[in-house]
Amino acid sequence: MSVNGFGHVFRVTTWGESHGPALGATVDGTPPGVPLDEAAIQPWLDRRRPGQSRLTTQRQEADAVRILSGVFEGRTTGTPIQLMIENTDQRSKDYGEIARSFRPGHADITYHLKYGHRDYRGGGRSSARETAARVAAGGVARAVLAELAPGLGITGYMVRMGTLGIDRARFDAGEIDRNPLFCPDPVAAAEWAEALEGIRKAQDSVGAVVEVTVRGCPPGLGAPVYAKLDTDLAAAMMSINAVKGVEIGEGMAAAALRGSENADEIRMGPHGPEFRSNHAGGILGGISTGQDIVVRFAVKPTSSILTPRRSITAAGEEVDLVTKGRHDPCVGIRAVPVAEAMAACVILDHLLLDRAQTGGRRGAIG
Secondary structure (H helix, E strand, O other), X not given: XXXXXEOOOXXXXXXXXXXXXXXXXXXXXOOOOOEOOHHXXXXXXXXXXXXXXXXXXXXXXXOOEEEEEOXXXXXXOOOOEEEEEEOOOOOHHHHHHHOOEOOOOOOHHHHHHHHOOOOOOOOHHHOHHHHHHHHHHHHHHHHHHHHHOOOOEEEEEEEEEOOEEOOHHHOOHHHHHHOOOOOOOXXXXXHHHHHHHHHHHOOOOOOEEEEEEEEOOOOOOOOOOOOOHHHHHHHHHHOOOOEEEEEEOOHHHHHHOOHHHHOOOEEEEOOEEEEOOOOOOXXXXXXXXXXXXXXXXXXXXXXXXXXXXXXXXXXXXXXXXXXXXXXXXXXXXXXXXXHHHHHHHHHHHHHHHHHHHHOOOOOOOO
């Protein structure tokens, strides 16, 4: 069995390959009556779309989404929504020389070992091109969240590129969409752009750290043990191409804290409980607290580079391999809208799960 979907109630199954005629997603579990059309989804795809600056791959794709089912007269019907995005700028000839070789750092060798047959054109199913379908599905999730939780907002941004980080004292949410790096620090954004241009000219690549904040998430989402909200969020982020580590709240840094520092103290406020800090990242025992949910993940450097790397062929011959084609010098940039989409899908899934189990009932305090 090959697992190509995720979610419990709001379920997303993606399909298609990097160099196939099209790719897309089947979205099931959407409540009926939600206003939805292509125009509601397209802006999210436009943020992920390649070729918009010299700092990302120059593959030119319109990424125009089509809704094939599940919507009638501008509203969801409650039946599966089929989303399709055509591929229009494939250059499969770029991959002819690696048909029998394995690109270091890619899934080529593991796909070959598992299946014995693989689509070598851009990595086929393992290509980051697949994430366009996730972003389209995330657009559907956002449309539903706007109806069910209108105060909820999801924002992704880069906080590190290689060894360069942001200064949180300069954090400006309005700056995120004003630069191609999705960086909330305008000073860092300029420094990163200059550094990345040098990395690109050196025919190399660099990694990144992306952070996603979910604001206005109601408390009570998630379930103990096997359906924890943080478990599903971590799995969703880890499933994004090139992600090698995920943390919630303080994450790995919590290991260096004492219990007196890490435990978020609580006081009673005029509208209910108030936490004095948010080391937990908005989730306790797998259940949302109502605070901001903070998820962070590390993206490895793009493995497709023009610098020769040692590898082998399917016949076991040793080769020096150069990966031609159009690639991102920092794949973390375009991971930002993908991460937002995955967060939207997971949050909506857990919101629907909670409605099914508790009907929105909550324990009283005070």
